[in-house]
Amino acid sequence: xxxxxxxxxxxxxxxxxxxxxxxxxxxxxxxxxxxxxxxxxxxxxxxxxxxxxxxxxxxxxxxxxxxxxxxxxxxxxxxxxxxxxxxxxxxxxxxxxxxxxxxxxxxxxxxxxxxxxxxxxxxxxxxxxxxxxxxxxxxxxxxxxxxxxxxxxxx
Numbered sequence: 001x002x003x004x005x006x007x008x009x010x011x012x013x014x015x016x017x018x019x020x021x022x023x024x025x026x027x028x029x030x031x032x033x034x035x036x037x038x039x040x041x042x043x044x045x046x047x048x049x050x051x052x053x054x055x056x057x058x059x060x061x062x063x064x065x066x067x068x069x070x071x072x073x074x075x076x077x078x079x080x081x082x083x084x085x086x087x088x089x090x091x092x093x094x095x096x097x098x099x100x101x102x103x104x105x106x107x108x109x110x111x112x113x114x115x116x117x118x119x120x121x122x123x124x125x126x127x128x129x130x131x132x133x134x135x136x137x138x139x140x141x142x143x144x145x146x147x148x149x150x151x152x153x154x155x
Contacts, residue, residue: 008037008039008040009039012039012040012041016089016090017040017041017042017089017090018039018040018041019038019039019040019041019044019067020041021067022037022038022039022044022067023038023067024066024067025038025044025065025066025067026065026067027047027051027065027066029047030044030047041088041090042085042088042089044066044067045066045068045076045080045088046080046085046088047066048062048063048065048066048068048073048076049062049073049076049077049080051065051066052073052077059073059074076088100133100134100135100139101135101139101140101143104131105127105131105133105135106143106144106147108126108127108130108131109123109127109140109143109144110144110147112126113144120137120140120141121137123137123140124136124137124140127140
């Protein structure tokens with residue numbers, strides 16, 4: 001039987017705070033009280049830290065009880081110390097934005113694009129020759145579209 005996710009589960013997933021392993025949480029609070037939801041990654045991490053910081057649990061016990069490794073506990077602890085509860089939110093992995101397509105590279109791309117006979121593949125080759133950067137043709141197309149949208153937006 002295929003169970004449809006409820007609204008909370010959907011919201012947790014959309015915010016990247018859905019615990020991928022709620023079944024690993026064995027803390028009694030999450031078993032006995034409806035308020036505590038093992039699917040809520042933020043709540044699980046916070047309660048794990050609470051058990052150690054306020055109640056004096058050993059790190060190993062807390063990590064195991066809440067379904068984490070000890071290194072994951074220390075990572076959450078450092079993030080919480082640094083940023084508060086917001087530090088417990090998952091951060092997106094990988095590069096953010098078109099990091100290879102700097103303003104200088106994009107100006108070069110735009111200059112080449114003025115000649116309508118030059119294909120995107122030729123632009124990729126020229127960018128590599130000029131800047132030593134290997135870029136996928138689709139990345140250039142997306143970056144050009146973003147620039148066009150920005151130019152169309154009112155100030």
